[in-house]
Amino acid sequence: MNLYELFNSLAADSARSIAGFQGELALCVTIVLLLLLRIPRLTSRIDSFFVMLIGSSVALYLAGPWRPLEQPSEIFTGLLVYDNFTVYFRTLLMAFAVLFAVFTKISGVPDRDAAPDIYALVLGATLGMCIMASANNMLMIFLGVEMASVPSYALAGLLKGRRQSSEAALKYAVYGAGAAGIMLYGISLISGILGTVHLPTMAVRLAELLQPANLESGLGSDTHMVLALGGMMIMVGLAFKLSAVPFHFWCPDVFEGATAEVNAFLSVASKAAALALLARVAIGFGYIPAPVLVETAPAASVETAALYNVADPPGEAPAAPAARTPAENAEAKAEAAVGFGPLPNREAQIAALAPAREFIWKLVAFVAVITCTFGNLAAYGQTNIKRLLAYSTIAQAGYMMMPVASAMVLAGTNAPAARDAISAVAFYAGAYVFMNLGAFAIVAFLRNMLHSEEIADYAGLLHRAPVTVICFCIVLVSLIGLPPLAGFFGKYQIFASLVDAKLWFVLFIAGLNTAISLYYYLRVVKIMTIDPEPDTRRPASMSFIPGTFIVLITAPIVILGVWPDSLNALARIATGQLF
C-alpha cells in the first residue's frame, strides 16, 4: 500500500468521522478563539462570556443529531463510538457548558480578566469528558480522563492567592496524577494480555480467554489474575473521577477550597462523564454489543487501523461474525500463539464473559456501597455548605454506580433489564445536572448576598429570600429522592434495578443510606425555613436576575418529577443500542 492510498483512506474515514464530531470541534474552535481574541487590541475588549456562550451553544447545537441515530457506528477508525449514548451524554455536557456560562456571568466569578482562562479550561475539560463518554478504545479512555482532569486541577486553584484554594488544587493534582498512573498501568497490563486497545475486540478476546473450557482446566489462571488486577487498577482511575471511596479524599478539600462555580462544574459534568465512562468500560468488558456498523471501506480501515494499533497487523479473514472491526482480523494469529479457539457466536461470547461480569459487578457494587455509606455519614456533621455538598456528591456517586452493578448482573440473562439499569444512570445523570447545578448556583448567589458559606448563617433565610430558599429546599428534597421531584424517579429506577438484579445487600445499604441522608439534607431545610433569623444579619436580598436563574434551574426538577417521561424516554433511547 502506498502513501497515496493511505492518505486517501485516512481522509475518507476522517471526513465521515468528523460529521459525528462537530460538537467537539466547535469546542476546540471556541477554546482557540477564547485564547487568541484577547491578544489583538481590537478584539481584547470583547467580553469572553459571549464567545463562551456562543461557542458552547453552537457546540450544543452541533452535538445533536436531534433525532435518535438508527445505527451505532465507530468513528476515527474505531477510537470513538458514535451512538445514542454518546449523543445523550455529549448533549448533556454541552448543555451544561451553556448553563455554566450563564451561571458564571450572573454570579460574577470569574471576573473579566480571568474569564478567558477559566472558560478555556472548562471547555477543554468538557472536550475531554465528551471523549470519555464516547471512548471505544483504552487509549481514548485514558486521554479523555486526562483531558478532563488536568484543566480541573487548574480550575480548583481558580482563586489565586487564596491559600486554601491553592492547597486544594495541589492535592487534587497529586491525587489525580497518582490515579492516572495506576490506571495507565492497568490499561497497559490488560491491553498487553489481550493484544489490542480496541474495546469491542478486547471483549471478544476476553471471552475466548474466559471460555468455560479454559476455566475448568485451570488454563491461564495466572492470566486471569493479572487481568483482575489490571481491572482493579482501571477502576482506581474511574473511582478517582467519580470521587469514589477511597479515592475521594481530594473531593471535600477541593470543594471547600474552590469556588461554588467550579464545584458545580466538577460535581455535575465531571461526574456525568465519569459515569458514562464507567458504564462504557463495564459494558465493554462484560458484554458483546450487537455488530457495529463500520462506515469505512474494509480495505482502507485495515490500513488506517494499522497506523494506530501496531499490535494488530493486517491478517487473514475475520474469524468471529460479531464485532466486525478491523482489529478483529488479528484473531487467527492470536489463537495460533496460545491456542484458545474463537467462540462460535455472540451468544456464546456473552455467556463466556460471565466471570468478567461477576468481577465487575462485585467490584462496582463494593465501591458503590462504601462510597455511599462514607459520603452520607461524613456529610452528617458538616457546617460548611460546600463541604456538605461535597460529601453529598460522593454519596450520590455511590448511588449512581449501583445500577452499573445491576446491569452487569443482568446483562447475561436479561438484556432489556440491564438496559433499563443503565438508563437509570442516564436519567439520574440528567436530573443531577439540575439538582447539583441548582444547589451550587444557590450557594454561589447566597455567598454573593451573605458573604458566607456556613450553614448556620442561612438561618431563617426564608423571610429574606423566600424564592431562593424554596428552590433550595426543592433541590435538597430532590437530592434525598423524595417524591414528587426528579430525584425520586432517579432513585426509584436505581432501586428498581437493584431489585431486578436481586442485589439485596446493595439495596439494603442504599435504603439505609437514604434514611441517613434524610437528616443532613433536612437539617439545612429546617435551618433555612423554620429557624429564627439572627438579629445581626445585614439587610440584603436576592436580586432579580440570580433569582430568575435559580427558578429556571429548579423548575425542571419539579417538571421531571411530575412528568418524568420527558427525560426518561431520552434516557431509554440513549441506552437502546448498548445491549
Add this chain to the structure above:
Amino acid sequence: MAVGMLTAILSGFVLAILAPGLNRMVRGGAGWLLALLPLGLAISFASHAPLIASGNVFSESNPWVPALGVDLSFRLDGLSMLLSLLITGVGALILVYAGGYLAGHPQLGRLYAFLLMFMGSMLGLVLADNILLLFVFWELTSISSYLLIGFDHERAAARSAALQALLVTAGGGLALMAGLLLLGQAGGSLELSTLLLQADYLHSHPLYLPSLVLILIGAFTKSAQFPFHFWLPSAMEAPTPVSAYLHSATMVKAGIYLLARLSPALGGTDAWFLSVTTVGGVTMLLGAWLALTQSDLKRILAYSTVSALGTLTLLLGLGGTLAVQAAMAFLVGHALYKGALFLVAGTLDHQTGSRDVDRLSGLFRAMPITALAAGIAALSMAGIAPLFGFLSKELSYEAALRAPAAAWITAAAVTANILLAAAAFIVGIRPFVGKAVPTPKPAREAPPSLWLGSVVLASLGAVMGLWPALGTDGLLSAAGTAVLGETVSIHLSLWHGLTLALALSAVTLIGGVIVYVSRGLLRRLASRWESLGQFGPARWYELVLLGLNGLAGGQTRLLQSGYLRYYLMIVLVATVGLAGATLATRGHLVKPTDWSGLHFYDVGLVVLILMATMGTVLARTRLAAIAALGVVGYSVALVFVLFGAPDVAMTQFLIETLTVILFVLVFYHLPETPALSSSLARGRDAVIAATVGVLMTAFVLIATVVQYQPPISEYFAEHGLPDAHGRNLVNVILVDFRGLDTLGEITVLAAAGIGVYALLKLRVGKQRGTASAARRSELAGGVDDASLPIANPMRKEGDVP
C-alpha cells in the same frame, strides 16, 4: 365518576397555589370560601356512595411513565370512598375552623395552602391504585405535615417536633418504598388491583416476609404505632386545626389505610397476625395509659389517638369479617368524636388561653354550644349507648371475643377502653362542669367558625348512632368488602340482645367512671414511674441521632484529616490490602530460574537504581534528592535501551531531563523546611513503603509470566524490512512504525519548552507574585507523580464541628 379522581386530587393542589392570594383578597372569610372545594368534593363523593355501596368500583387510568409501568391509575371502592369522605368532609370543617382559629395571623394564607396541599395528597394516597403513585402521595403527606407542624415556628419545640415527625415518617416511608418495590417484584405488577388478587402466590413467595416487614415499618411509623408513637404527641406543637385534621382524623390513618388496603394480599398469615396484633395491642394499652397521665388537653387527645390507632391496627391484625367490620366502624367513629374533641380543645385554648385541664372548670355557662358538642363527643368516645362510639366499641368487643387468644385480647381491649373512657370525661366533661375558675382570658362563647366543626362532627356521631341504617351500613359493607376481598354485609344495630359484649361495655363504663374519679391517685402513681420514660423510644431516637453523629464524626476525623500524606497513606494501604489479598489467595509466584541471560551490566544497573533510590529518600537537601531521583530516571531509561525499546528510552531521557530541570527551577526558590516528621512516623512510612515495594515486585513477577499475545518485537523484526525498507530497527520504529508518535512527542516537548521559557520570563517580569508561585507549584505537581515530597504542614481542616 362525574368528576375525575385525578381532577379531584389536582384541584386541591391548584387551590393551594391560589389560597394565599385569595386570603389577601377576602380578608376574614377566606376559610368559608375555600371550604367550598372540599365540601363540593365531599358531596360529589357522597353522590356516588349508593353506587359504591351496591358493590361498584370506579377506576381510571392515565399514562404517566409508561416505561416504568407507572400509570396515574386510581380506584374508588368502599374503603377509599370511606376515607375520601372523611378527608373532604373533615377538610371543609377544618378550613372554616382554621379561619376562625388563626384570624388575623399574618401567615394564614400559607396555612390554607398547606392544608389544601395536604388534602390533595391524602386524597391521592387513598385513591391511588398504583403502589408507586401511592408512595408519592404518602411522602407528600409527610412533607405537608412537616410544613404544617413547623407552621408556628416561633417556638423551638415546634421546630424540633417538625423535624422529628418528618424524619420518622419519611424514614418509615423509605422502608415502605423498599417494601412496595419488593412486593411489586414478587407480584409482577405495580397495580394494587392486580396484586390484591394473588394472595396465595405472594404468601409463598420468598420475598413475602421482607416486604411485609418493610411495609409494616412504613405503616407503623405513619400511624404512630409503638415504638414509633413518640412523634405524634410532639407533633401537637402544630396549630390545633392541623392536629385535628392530620394527626387525628386523616394522616395518621394512612398507615391503617395501607394495612387495610394490603390485607387481602399480605394478611391472613401467622407473621401478619402476630406482628400486627402485638404492635397494635401494645400501642393501644400504652397510648391509653399515657393519655391519662397528661394534663394538657391536646396531649391527652394525642395519646388517646395513639391508643385508638393501636386498636385499629389490632383489629386489622385479627382479620376476619367481624374484626374488619369493627375496624371500619371504629375508623369512622373515631374520626368523628376525636375530630370534634380536638376542635373543642382548640376552641377552649383560643377562648380561655389555657389547655391545662387542671385550670379549666365550669365553662358550661360561658360556652354552652361548645360544651354540648364536647359532651356528645366525649360520651361517644366513652361508648355510651345511642352514640356511634358505642356501636363501634360493641363490634370490637365481639371481634375480640372471637379472636384467637380471646381472653388476652379482650382484657387488653377492656383495659384500654376503661382508660380511654376516663380520658374522654377529662377532656369533654371536666372543663365544663363544676365551679367556674378564672382563666387567662375571660371565657366567652366562640364564634360560629369555631364551634361549627365540633358541633357537626359530634352530631353526626349521634345521628349515625341513632339511625345506623342511614347509608352507613352500605358504605361500611363496601369498605369491609374491599378490605377482606370478599363480599360482606354489615348491619349495625344498637341492640344485640344481652350479650357478653354488652356486659363488657357496661364494665367499661363503670370502670371509666371509677378511673375518672380516682385520676389524681393514678397520676401520682404514674409520676413515680416517670423516670422510666427516659428508656422510651423517644430517647432511642435521640440516641440514634447522637450515635450517628458520633459515628459520622469519628469516621470523618479518622479518614478526612486534611493531610495529603495521610490520604496517600490510606490509599496505599488499601491498595496493598486489596491487591495483596488477591495475589495471596489466587496467585502463585514463579521464581525466575534461568539466570543465564543476566549480564554484569544488568546487575550494575539494578544496584545503581537501588542506591539512587535510597539516596533520594535519605538526602538531606532537596537538590541532592532531585539529583538522585534523576539518576533513577536515567537508569530506568538505560533499562529500556538494554531491552530493546529505544524509542521509549528516548522519551524517558527527554522527560527525565525536563523534570529535573523543572524541579530544580521550582525548588530552588522554595525555603528549606526542617524535618517535621518524628522517627516513629518515618518508621511507619518505611514499613508502608516496603510493603508497597514488595507488592509491586510480586506483581511484576506475575505479570511477566503471562504471555497471551506475541511480543511486539517479533512483529517489528518481521515487518521492518519488507514494509518500512529499513534494516536499523530502532530507526524504523522511530520514524516509520511510530512516526506519528514521534511527531507528537516532539510537539509536546516543544510546547513544554515554550512553557518553561514563559515561566522564566514571567519570573523576571513579575517579582514573585503569589499567582505565579501558585502556578509553579501546580505545574510541579502535575509533572511529577506522587513522589513530590510535601513537607509543608497543611492546614488541618475543620471537618467535624
